[in-house]
Amino acid sequence: MTIILFGILFLPIFSALSITFFSQKHPSISAGISIAISCITFLLTCVLCAMTQSQTLPIEIVYTWLSVGNLSVDLGFLVDRLSLIMLFVVTGVGSLIHIYSKGYMGKDPSLSRYFASLSIFMFSMIGIVLANNFLMIFIFWEMVGLSSYLLIGFWMTKGSAADAAKKAFLCNRIGDTGFLLGIILVWSCLGTLRFGEISNLLSTNPAAFSSLATITGLLLLCGVIGKSAQFPLHVWLPDAMEGPTPVSALIHAATMVAAGVYLLARGFDIFALSAAWPQGLDWLKFSTLDVIATIGAFTALMAALIAVQQNDIKRILAYSTLSQLGYMVMAIGLSYPIAAMYHLTTHAFFKALLFLGAGSVIVALHHEQNIWKMGGLQKRMPITFWTFLIATLALCGIPPLSGFFSKDYIVAEALHKNAYLGTIALVTAFLTTFYMGRLFFVSFIGRTRSKVSDHAKENSTIITMPLILLAIASVFAGFIGIDSYLMPHYSSQSLANTNMVFPYPSIDQAPDNWFKMLIYPFKHAPMAAILSICAVIAGGFLSFIFYFNAKNDILSSKFKTVSLWLKNRLYFDELYQNSAVWLQDKLALICDFIDRWIIGGIIIGIIYRIVDLIGRFCRFSQTGNIQTYTAIFVLGIIVLSYWVINW
Amino acid sequence: MIATIETYLTIGLGHYLTVSVILFCLGLLGIMTRRNILVVYMSLELMLNAANLALIAFSRFNQNLDGQIMVMMVVTVAAAEVAVGLALIVSLARHKLPIWIDNLNKLKY
Amino acid sequence: MLLTSILLLPLLGALIVLALPASLRVLHRTIAITVTGIAAILSLFLLLGYQGGIQGYQFIHEIPWVPSIGLNYRVGVDGINLGLVIMAAWVSFAAVLVSYEIRQKEKLYYFLLLLMCGGVIGTFASLDMIFFYAMHELALIPTFIMIGIWGRGEKKVYSAFQMAIYLSIGAMMVLAGIICLYAAGGAQTFDMEKLAGIYSQNPMPISLQKWILPLLLFGFGILVGLVPFHSWAPAAYTSAPSAAAMIHAGVLKKFGLYGIVRLILPIMPQTLQPWMEILVIMALINAIYCGLIAIRQKCFAQMISYSSLSHVGFIFLGIAVLNSIGLTGAIFLMIAHGFLAALLFALNGRIYQQIGNTSMDSISGLMQKMPFIGMILSATLMAGCGLPFFGNFVGEFMIFFGTWQSHYSWPTALAVFTGLIISAVYMLRAIRRILHGNLSSIASTAIDAENTWRKLPFILLMIALISIGTYPIILTNKIKDPVNNTLEPVISLTMPDTTNSDSSK
């Protein structure tokens, strides 16, 4: 067990190191190492799953990494259902994307660097998943930030890529500031950072945080906002599409951005605490979960809206990712972590598939990303077309594809708990179908819109094979019972007081065959299921009208202002540029001015000049005239004797 | 009467010292004010002699000879000093340099 | 004996270099590399031989020096200076290795450099205050001369003098403070250990502490570059040749911080608290203010100088919060930052040597020309903005935790903010400007590190930085016991409640 865990965690970094030191000049060997190791980690994950079937979870293996005073940080592995499922997603999707990358990036001269960075990413992501304490999560949290930075800026000679990488890292850092403070608060209030101990403590004494509960939750949430690109730190994710497409698929769609959701699920005990504010702030009545739900819903809606008017295929998908992440966060906010994790898993499959499909198109079209220059790919790239279609449908939530189930749980919960959030969820579902329909109809259906798309050809097996595998996963992920697998993780714990509505009252009542599963949403919350299907149909229909065989975007010509705002992503970048960045720049300017001129120039200059001046002045008493000297000599004697005698 | 005159006429330590100090101050003033180096040098000798006078007076006052021995030494040293000093002043003159003391101010600041 | 040989080796090397004729250029370098290399390797034996859990110093070597005034040669390590000595030895070795850029007056150069190496090692190994001080000065003066002769830029004379005067002011204050410590207790000894013992038995009069503490504190502060006494640092580091900047910024600057830990905390606990509260604020100013200035710099060397000052702010913070987590973090960060600053200045030197300036406006796309240097540079800059698995992160987060534990809530928030964001802003900006983007014409002639010897210093320092970052317990376990001893008098005086709650936990 320990060996397997160590293997899963450290094999990828071993791969990164060996690529860096030994095979930097041999790209194919590097690719081989990296792919092999990611596949091995996947196999090891399977072995781990199999082993844990017979054991009681969670299993915790702990080594001390650091211990000073009452601060103790572990290198610890926490194996429970939550981490297993996440691990499965990360290594599974990761391996496929590794393979895909070989096809996609094959000719790049810095392939070794690419695979090394990818391995670092795998290492860090697995670290987040397996971590048993907050600080270890934070460490790997930062490390995924690094690998994201490296991979977004992979084509670093391109200014935009380098800038995007920087932006991504900084936005993450802003979130992490809160995250680290939150961790410090957790530690100072509870005295431990281990998840297991935290939930035990909180279940015995929910008031352990006293008045700091909500603040702690919100600070931890900052980390999530940064990593999962929730509003207001969502701006980095669309820019991150400057990176290679497999990276976008792996990091910025399937796994890393979902880490925020994973953290929310992991630390749910803290987030689920009821509202408690310190004195002076107690007029703020809301709890952490309220904030989480609101942010999630808002992000879902906003991103979906922006996606409607984007033209870059990857950017549309990026906003779609934002929107779906918003769903997941909202699900947590509705105290429904199982649904969030469920959606996370299915989303990982179909969104990775969408990105990889997009990547396949991009390769075929020689790095053309504008959807208005594509079109007519149905016949030219059949495998890509069909897999992309499956993924689109899954994303939109057409039963019986996986997306339907996971999304439906969230919509149902939202409608059940809060009508506003429910409405937002439904509207977002509608918008999702609309923009995905737009994307699909414009880029795949109809006639070709440019020369490059005329010459498009289907890619080789190494690219299509992962597509097919992921398509299979996207179709069937709804039936394999991810939700019921996760349920024991939560039901036993302190969630009783958060009035969480489970899809199944207990594990025994879970549907036991695929048909029951298929119809379960209709049985469980028929209203929500029907409404969401209606939204999907409406969205699909509308996009069919607008965009089937369309020559240009009708929306942007009809609603110019709205379209402009949406195209410009609601001017968030400009806003930040003109507020935060401006402020920071001016502060720096002031400090620099003070340092350069006031401290460095005036103060030091004055002191120096004064001393120098006194020196020059004293020097003039040396007149060169002996009689002056004698006079001073005698004067000195007179003064001294006068003073001594009159003492 | 005579006694009072005697006390006035008896020349005591105070008188010697007064003369000595006056001479000393004259010497000092000479050094500080006269421009000719030779005169300055003579003023210096005057100061030495003023000190000698004080030494002799004190020697008498203290009833021991230490002061007198000291005077002998001072006189000897002064002679040596004069020998060297005058040589220097002569070579100054040889260089056709002015022997006005305030012209010797090339070295300053 | 081990410590003595570590610190005497470079000095001996300096004498040998001095004795050899100036024409034997290769030999000078070889000797320098050999002696510092041996010293560096020997320093690892300290780590291996150090036994945890033992009170007091180990590897003590004592020679009576001037017994009449209580001045003895006494070296030894405990957890606090163990890491610093090792760091000093390795940075010295790396500094000698990067010195191939020097092509004139090699004899004088290596003589001075070896003096510096011996000085920095000796500073941290000494347990006697006067040796502690004198070794620091011994290392300081060569810096001045090296800036003058082999320095860069037009302002080098001004920077060298500014540094000399500034640091002399600091050093004089420290010297005065040291003598006061000697004189105040009637102890008549310069031994740090004995002194701490004596003053814990019968505390120094408060009336004296009131003067001596700020004297020492600000004296050390000037030597470290506490705002507003920091102007010397950017100027000097920009002008200094790489090796001098490496040793000075990396190692020698820790003198002041180490001095505060050794001489102020255990000896003057009674008046410590108010000053430390002020120091918290000053430390934050250091971190934020210098960080913000670093954002504005156009010259890479200037930027890393300010970033180094900003990091020093964190170390101050760790010391000022007066608890074992913060102080352990501070000492850890001293070591990590030593490697980091040395790396940065070595890289800066390499870039300067290849391109002729380090202006971030004119250099770009260097990664294409110098993949190895570029990789190390980006890793180092990342380490500088507190990335995990590099030593700095470990130190910094311990300091954050420590700050919070001492109930400084806003300072913690500000420190975290600075550590995570401001540092990232300038570090990433540097990567973006220098390494990424299109290759600028000025950089097109640059070449990467040619062979293993050229790469070695960077690799060594990087390995050091990463290994303490990934396996911090190797140092923290050794640091924490002496740190607790150091803080014991302070805590027992000022925070009786905390000790109780600590022990209950």
Next chain:
Amino acid sequence: MNFAAFQLETGLAALVILLLILDGSCKQSLHVAKGYAAGIVGLGILLILSFTYLKTPVVIPEALIQLDTMALGFKRMFLALGLGFFIINQNWIARRRDNFISYQSIFLLSLIGMMLSSSVNNLLMMFLTMEIVAVSFYVMVGYNKKTEQSLEAGVKYLIMAGLASAIMIMGIAFVYGISGTLDFNELAEFTPDENSRDAYWMGIILIVAGLGFKISAFPFQYWAPDVYQGTSAPTTGMLASASKAVGFILLARFACAAMPLGSPIITTFWAILAASSILYGNLCAIPQRDIKRLIAFSGIANAGYMMLAFSVGGTMAMSAMFYYLIVYVFSILGAFLAISLIETEVGSTDMDALSCLPQRAPFAGFLLAVSMASMAGIPPLAGFMGKFLLLKALFIRGMADTPILILAIVALIGIIISIYYYFLVIRCIYWPANQAYLLRTSGSKIFLTSALYLAGVISLIMMILPGIYPELLLDGTDWMASTLGELLQH
């Protein structure tokens, strides 16, 4: 009579006579070599004898001169210093193709005076030895009678020194008159009654002024920069080292005997003199461009540091002062070895001229740099230890007597300022600002005779060894200061 006290001086006198005989007996070229060799050998033998033959002090009560520990120590110092300057003088004379014997014999005569001065135990002998030194210096300062500068310096020195000795004699007269004795031991036991107190103090201040002239303490220092600059480098070196040492030795004995050191008034008295000397010397040195003039000002400041010891009082401070003094004179020896080379080879003592040293005479350049560093108080050089010991004494006194700490602050400020100009000299040697000057003065290597190396090594040893192993010298100075301890006890 204490015959032991002037055995060495007698030897030296014999050496002078020998040199004079040689002068008349052989041809020009031959006598130079012979005389030179004889001088070095003679001084060397005397130096060795002072360590081997005269190991134990011989103190005879009421003798005019004593061979106490202090005298013995300083005699050794003067012999070593004399040997060094003898060599530098010779180098200077050889390059001027001047008469060798006359200058060197006068120099050796002044050395006799200096050595005698360390034995002085009596106001009479104090005056006498001071005058022996002064009169020899009249000659030496004005010796270079072909240049106007030298003559001006000579006259200035003549008049100021004459004034100082006249004032001192007047002071001696008063002190003698009131105490009735010239002997230091008896003086130490004497306290003036209420009536004669003022006159007694007047006398003491006059004597201090006379000695203050020798050590160039503020405000009696005005002659020093001009004379240092005007006269030839070796003479300047001796003025800055040996002559100053004479002043301090006499002052130490006199002050310990006649002034109640450590009493508030005396402490303040010396504190004011010391502080003003430190500040004045250091501040004025900043803008100087002539190395000899710079050293004059630095010498004023150094005198100030040494006067701190009188302000503190006690044998520990005296010992520190002796330490400082000894290290200082040997630093000056090293510095003037280089400066005299510059003066003769380049013909200028401007600081820019120093830039030729690393190329043309690397050893001399190194020596000058080390001596500057030593004077600046950079460890591990001995200058640091000297400053440290003085400050230590100061602070130990200051712990009980807080106003003294102000003096310490002044001293520290002075040290900081001094670092600037000492480093300026180092800068001028090793990284010249003016490249053109460097080219103009670049020439063949200056040939250093092995004797010059000897002088340099003496200086180096005395600058480095006591710094690295202070006990070596500190034992000696403690031993020397123990003499004063007896005086101080009264």
